[in-house]
Every structure is written in C-alpha cells, then in structure tokens.
Amino acid sequence: KAGVTQTPRYLIKTRGQQVTLSCSPISGHRSVSWYQQTPGQGLQFLFEYFSETQRNKGNFPGRFSGRQFSNSRSEMNVSTLELGDSALYLCASSPELAPGNTIYFGEGSWLTVV
C-alpha cells in the first residue's frame, strides 16, 4: 500500500513568486491536512480537508490556500512568497474524521525562498 505522496520534494522560488504543492493521500483516506515546519516555530497547522471541504484552518495569512479534489488529492498554494515561507511543508492523511484513526505524514516538500 503506497504511503502519502508529496510533490515536488524540493524546490527553490524567488520572493514574490507563487508555488503549488501537491499531495496524494493513502488510498481510501479522505482527510488531508497540511503543516508547515520551521526550526523556530516547530510544526504549525495550515488547514485540513475532508471530502473536498475545508474543515479546519490555522492562523496563516490568506496567501496560503488549499483545496481538495474528488479523488481526495490535495494541493496547497502560497502566493507572493516571502523569505519566511522557507520551510518543510508536510501533508498528512487519515481515513476518516473519527477518534482512533491514525494519521500518516508524507515525506514533505522542502521550499526555499530566495
């Protein structure tokens, strides 16, 4: 069974550009969530989708957005990139929104903004 797949794994962008990251959850998983990890702030929650609906949202500016497709694949977009957006972006998937369900992470997308 394939795990959570994130693409691209590494990318370098220039300030002001935008970036789109993709996540394919484990087959059968319907919940997809996104996290940003930086050395200074640790793991911070971005948003979570279930059945194409955003159910939870973290405290990030509107430059950060996401969506989920009918096949549960998800994308997140960051517009007008800033140096501080350099981070590891992690996608996680879970079967359902219920206690007792495990949550697995993908390998992440390393974003460097220069």
Add this chain to the structure above:
Amino acid sequence: QKEVEQNSGPLSVPEGAIASLNCTYSDRGSQSFFWYRQYSGKSPELIMFIYSNGDKEDGRFTAQLNKASQYVSLLIRDSQPSDSATYLCAVIKSSTLGRLYFGRGTQLTVWP
C-alpha cells in the same frame, strides 16, 4: 497555556537503557494521542497512537495514557543508537477532528 507540552530535553541515555518521554495536554476534550519520531531532515514517522486509558505496547515501545492527569508518555526499552531522533507528541481534540496539536518535541540521543 500551550495545548501540548513536552519535556524539552535533550534526553541522553546509554544503549540498552529505557528512555522515558513525557507529554501533557491542556484540553480535556482531547481524544487521540500520537507519538511521532522525526530524524533530522526527514518527515515525522508515526510510531505509536493511543486513545484509551492505560498502556499500549508495540515491540520496544509502550505508550501510556492517563486522561485524568492529562498525561501521555512513551517508553522505549532497550534503546538503540538508531532511536536517536526528535520525538513529537501530538493530540487530536474532539472539537477539531483531523487537526493535530503538536508539542515542540524532545530530542533523544542514545549513546553506545
């Protein structure tokens, strides 16, 4: 008050010893509890999850949950140098299913 707090460490134990990692959480509505292991430069790897009071064992790992005390711990028996990593405690609250609240992590070093 932070949602999830971990003993910040770093924690250093000799090979073969028991490593004990602790975590407290603030919301009594927390329902599921996770321990992730993260090696430097890698993504978090799920090693244990628990949602009922008591102990849960998987190989060398034991997770302990005490909801009355709002406390969850991870014991690693017969620690190996390959266990050296940052261990992240995370919880899910009933009010925000699907969202993990993370502690800052405890860095564990197992020396031979």
